[in-house]
Amino acid sequence: MIDAGKAYNTANKQFVNGIRELAQQSTKDEVIEILFDQAQRSIKTQLQTFVKEDLRRFKEAKKQFDKVSEEKEAALTKNAQAPRNKQHEVEEATNILTATRKCFRHIVLDYVLQVQHFNSNHSTIVGHQHFSCSCLITGFCLLQLDQLVVDAAKEKRDMEQKHSTIQQKDFSNDDTKLEYNVDADNGIAMEGYLFKRASNAFKTWNRRWFSIQNNQLVYQKKFKDNPTVVVEDLRLCTVKHCEDIERRFCFEVVSPTKSCMMQADSEKLRQAWIRAVQNSIATAFREKGDDAEKLDRKSSTSTGSLDSGGEPKERSLKGESALQRVLAIPGNACCCDCGQPDPRWASINLGITLCIQCSGIHRSLGVHFSKVRSLTLDTWEPELLKLMCELGNGVINQIYEARREELGARKPQPGDPRHEIEGYIKAKYVDRRFVRRPSDEELRTKVVCLTAEPPPMPMPATLPPPSPFKETVFYEPKEYSPGLQLYWASYARSLPDMAEALAHGAEVNWVNTEDDKRTPLIMAVQGGSLVTCEFLLQNAANVNQQDAQGRGPLHHATILGHTGQVCLFLKRGANQNAADIEEKTPLSMAVEAANADIVTLLRLAKMNEEMREAEGPYSQSGDETYQDIFQDFTQMASNDPDKLNRYQHYDPQRP
Template identity: 55%
Template sequence: MTVKLDFEECLKDSPRFRAEIEVVQNDVCELETRLEKLVKQCQAMLEAGRVYCQTSKSFVNGLRDLGQHCSGDKTMEECLDKFSKKLSIVLEAQGEVIETTQKSVKTKLQNFVKEDVRRFKDVRRGFERGSECLEGALVRNAQAPRGKQHEVEEASNALLNARKTFRSEALDYVLEINVIEAKKKTDILMAMLSLMEAQAQLFQHGHQSFSELEEYRQKLNEEHTQFVLNSAREKRDMEQRHAAIKKKDVSYDDSIMDFNADAANGIAMEGYLYKRASNAFKTWSRRWFSIQKNQLVYQKKFKDQPTVVVEDLRLCTVKPSSENERRFCFEVVSPSKCCLLQADSERQQQAWISAVQNSIASAFQEHREDPHSPRQRLSSVSASSLGGGGGVDQENKGCKALEEVGAIPGNKQCCDCGEPGPDWASINLGITLCITCSGIHRSLGVHFSKVRSLTLDSWEPELIKLMCELGNTVINRIYEARIDEITIKKPHPSSPRGDKESWIRSKYVEKKFIQKLPGTGNTLLRRSSGKRNRAGTQDRTIQRPPLKPKPNRATLPRVTGLSPSDLVQKNNTHKDVEEDEEDLSGLHPGALLYRSAALQNFPVMADALAHGADVNWVNVAEESSTPLIQAVSANALAACEFLLQNGANVNQADSNGRGPLHHATILGHTGLVCLFLKRGADYNARDKNQKDPITIAVDNANADIVTLLRIAKMNKEMREMDGAFGQSGDETYQDIFRDFSHMASNNPEKLNRRSADPKS
C-alpha cells in the first residue's frame, strides 16, 4: 500500500503536514463529487440498457412472427429463424452484462461513496475538533501567569491531555487517508476490470455466435445476388408485356375471347356475365362464369364453392335471346332448366356462344375418345391467331448471338478473376466479366469501362459483332503482357473484393502490366501510293520507300500473330489498288491506331489505345484524317463501333470539312451511315463544297442512304415539334434503322450490291 502521508510528519503537526492535509481533503471532495455523478450515469445506462433489451426482445419476437408468416418460403423462414435465434443469444448475454455492471460497478462505487468516504469525513471532523482543542490549550498555557502556580499546573495538564488527544486523532486521520487512497485504487480498478471482462465476454460471445453463420451468410448472399438478377429480368419482362398490352385496344376485354380447351388449369373459358334469377323478382346479378370439366359454373367470390349451372354440356344447347329487353343476352338450355345470361357487348356474347358450342363439341369428342380431337384443332387455330412466332425467333437470334460472344477464346471465364460463366461485359474493352468484377469496372467510370449485362440488356448487332472481334484472351495479352515480371498476384474467383479491385485498377487505370513501347518520335504518317486522295488530287511530292518489318516491335506479333507486312496484305483484300508495305513497329500509339483502323486489326487497335493513343488523333499529312475516317474508308462497321465506344467524335471533320458521315455517304456504306446516325452524327453538316450528306447521297443516287438521312431528319423535326412531351423516337424510324443494322452486321453483301447498282 502506498503511504500518502507519513505518521512522523503527523506528530510534528508542521505547516507542510497541514498543507498536505488540505490537498487530500480537496481531492477526496472532488472524488466524492465525480463518483456520485458516475453512479447516476451508470444508473441511467443500466435503465436504458434494460429498456433496450426489452425492446430488442420484442423485435426478435416480431422476427419470429414474420418467419412463421413466411413459412411457405423456405429461404425467408430459415433466414429469419436463424437470425432471431442468434439475436436472442446475444440479448441474453447483454442482460448478463447489465447485471454484472449493476453489481460490480454501480454497487461497489456507491458503497465506496456511502461508507468509505463517510468514514473519512467522520475521522476528519474528529481531527479538526482535536486540532481546535489543542490550539485552545496552547493559548491558555501561554497566558498562565508565572505567579499563580495552580493556574500554571492546570494549563500544563490541559495542554498535555489536548496534545495526547490531538495526536491520537491525527494518527487515525492519517491512517484513514492512506486507507482511502489505497481502497480508491482497488475498488475503482476492480469495478472497471469487471466491466471490461463482461464487455469482452459479450462481444466474444456475439462474434462466436455469428461466426457460426459464416457459410450460411455467404450462401444467402449468393442467393440474394441471384434474386436481384431474377427480379431485374422479371421486371424487364413485365415492363415489356405491360408496354405491349398498353398498345392494344383496351376498349374490349380481349382475354374473354380466348377459348382454350386444353388449358392447364382445366378452365376453357371464363369471365363476368349477368345472370337472371329464376325467382319471381327476376333480378340480375353479376357473377364470374367459367367452363370447366364439361360444366358451366359460376361463383360470386373466389373462396365460394362454384355453383353448377349445367351439369353436362352434352345435354344442353345455347342460342341468342332477343325476346328480353336487355341487350347481348343468350340462353343456355338444358333438360332441367333454362339459364338466361347477358354479356357486356355483342362481341363477348358471340364469344361465349361459340365457347359453349365448342365445349359441347369437345365433350362429345372426348366421350367418343376420338384421336382427332377438336381441341387440338382449336388450339392450333388459337396459336396461329396469336402471331407470336416472330418475337420468339427474334429472342432465339439474340440468344444465339450472345452464345457466339461466349464462344470467343477466353470468354467463358471472367477476364480479371477467372470465374466461370460470366454474365457481364465491358463493351469498349470487348471482354466478359463476372458480377463482382463488373461492379468494380462500373466504379472506374465509363471513360475506362462501359459495362452491360449479357442477359438483362438489349444488344445491338454492331456491339455483338465488336465483342466477337476481341475477347478475353486478346485483351489479356495486351493488359497482362508483363504479368510474369511483376510480383502482384492475379486474383482468383474466391479472392476478396478488395484484391480484385486493386488488381483491376492496376491493370486498366494504372496499366502496370502492359508492354512498354520503345521510344518513338511523333513522326507523321505519309499516304502510300495507292491510297485514295479524298480531296480529289494526288500528292505526288510525298513518297515513302518500302520498309521491312523490324524485330524490335514485339507487340504486333504477340497480339495478332501477323507481321506488319501481313497486315498490309490483309488490307489489300478489300482494295483493288496495291499499297506499299509499311513498317508499323516504330509508330507511336496515335499513328498505330490510325493505321490499324484502316486495316481493321482490332487487337492492334486495342493495343494502341492501351498505350494511350488519342482516339481522335489527327493525321495532318493526310488531310487531317482520323482513325474513325480510316475505318470508314475500309467499310469496317465493327471497327467504327469500337472507336465510337472508346470516345471517338462522330462529327470530327477532316481538312475538307467532311466528317465520318460524309465519307460513309460518298462511299455508299449504308451500314455505316445507319450507325453514325444512331450515334448522333450531324446530317446537316456541310463540307467545303457546301454539301451536306443528304445532297451527296442524292447526287450519288443512293436511295437507301437518302431514305435513312431523310427519316432521321424527319424524326428529329417531329420530336422538336412535340417539345417536352415528344416521344423518344418514332417506331417506324426505329424499325427501319434496326433492319439496316441487322443487315449491315449479318448480310453486308446485300447493302454492297445496292450501293454498287443504284438502279436496283
C-alpha cells in the same frame, strides 16, 4: 376489424339494454338502487379526473416532446452543415447537439411515462365501468386502484433513476443501432437516420430514415411511407469515403446507374454504415448461384436498347443467345479478372466477360474505362456481338496482363476479398501497370505490317463517278506513335491491334496531320468494317470530328455507300446537316451518288429529328417506325452486308 367492430357494438348494445331492464325491474329494491348510484358517481368522478387532469398532462407532455424533437432536428442539421475547415463552428455545433440530445432523452422519459399513465387510467375506467354496471362488488376496483398507486410510486422511483443515468451519460454519439445483423428477425440488417443529398440542381440535404433490408438500401421520409429503393441490389455497388466535399462524415454508395451521397451524424456512425454496406455485399456473394441468377433476371437494362414505351425490345439474336455465342470464344467461359466460371456480364468497350462481383467493380471505374452490360438481359445488336467475339478475354489479357508475371503480381481468385480484386482491376485497367510498352522499333514494325497489305475488304469497282473521296496513299510517316497504330489498325479492321493501341495510350480521336487530318473512325469507314466503327464509338470516338475537307465519318460513309455505317452514325447522333468545304451535306452526296438506301435513311433521320423537336425538349423516342427501320438496316448491315454495300451507277441524265 370491421367484423370485430360490429360484434363489439352488438354486444355492448345488448349489455346496456340488459342494465336498463335490470334497473326497471329493480326500481323498488333499495340495495340495487344504491349500488347503481355508487357506480354512477364512481364512474363520473373518474371520467372527470381523466379528462381534466390526465388528458391535459398527456397533451402538455406531447407538446413539449414535439418541441424538443424539432430542436434536436435543428441541432442535427446545424451540426451536419458545419464545415470541416472551420473548427470553432464544428465545436459550437457539437456542443449544442450534445446538450440537445441530453434534454431530448429527459423529455422522452417523461412523455413515455405520461403515455403509460394515460393508457392505464383509461383501462381502469373501462374496467371499473363494466364491473360496477354489472353490479359486482366494488372492492375489486378499490383494490385495483390501490395497486395502481403502488405501481405509480415504483414507476416514479424508476423514472428518477433513469433521469439520473441520463445526466451522467455521454451523448456525443446517439444510441443508434451500430451493428450489421444479417439474421435480424425483421429482416432489417441495419437502420438509422442519415442525411441524403438530393439529385436536383440545388443539391439540398434531407434527413431520412435509411435501412438495409433484403440486400437493398432503402429510405423513408415518414414512418408510414412506403420505402424508396436507393439501390436495387447492393452486390452491384461499391461504397467509399468522401473527404473532398465541405461536409463531414460523408460517404457515397455507387450503383450501376447512379450514386447516392449520404452523411452520418458522427465518424463512428459513418464507419458503421460503410461496414454494413460492405458486409451486405460480402454476405450476398457468399450465397449460391441461384441468387446470382435471380439478380440477372431483375437487373436493370440500363445500357440496353429501349423502345418508346421504355420496355426492352425483342432480342435481335436468332437461335443462339448472346450468352452462348460470347461464352463460346476461348477464354470467355471464366471471368477475365478473377477466373470465376460461368460469367453473366460483359464490358462492351473492352470486349471481355465478367462475373457479377467484377462487373460491379468495373461499373465503379466509370464508363470512360469500362461499360458493363448483361449477357442475359440486355439487347445485343449484331455489330456489338461481333465485337465481343473478335476480342475476348484471351486477347485482352495478353495485352493488359503482359507484364503481370514479370512484376510478380498475383491474379485474384474467386472468393478473394473484394478490396483485393478491386485493387487488381484498377491496377490493370486504370493504371495499366501490367501493359508492356513497345519500343520505337516494335511500334514501327507493327505499323508497317498494318499498312503493307491492301484493305481487307476491297472497294467495289463501280464507284459512282466522279467520286470526291481521296484514295489512301501509303507513306513513311515522320513519327510512330500508338495513335498511328490505332489509325492503321482501324483501316486494317484489326480489333486486337486497336485494343493494343488504346492500352498503350492511343487517343481514340487522334488526328493524322499528314493525311488530311483524318481520324481512326474515318479510317474505319474507309476500311469498310462496321465492327471497327462500333469498337471506336464504344471507346468514345467523336462521331462528328471532321477532316481537312470538312467531312466527318457520316460524309465518308455516304460517299462510299456504306449503308450500315450510315445507320450506325445516325443512331449515335451524327450531324447530318454538316457541310464540307464544298458545301455538300451527306444528303446531297447520297442524292448525287443515287444511293436510294442512304437517301431514305437520311431523310427518315431528318424527319424523326423534326418530330422530336415538335414533341418538346423532353422527348426521347421520336417515331417508332423510324426506330424499326433503323433496326432492320442494322440487322442487314451485320448479317447481309452485300445487300447494302452496293453502288448504283451515276447517270448524269437521270432527273
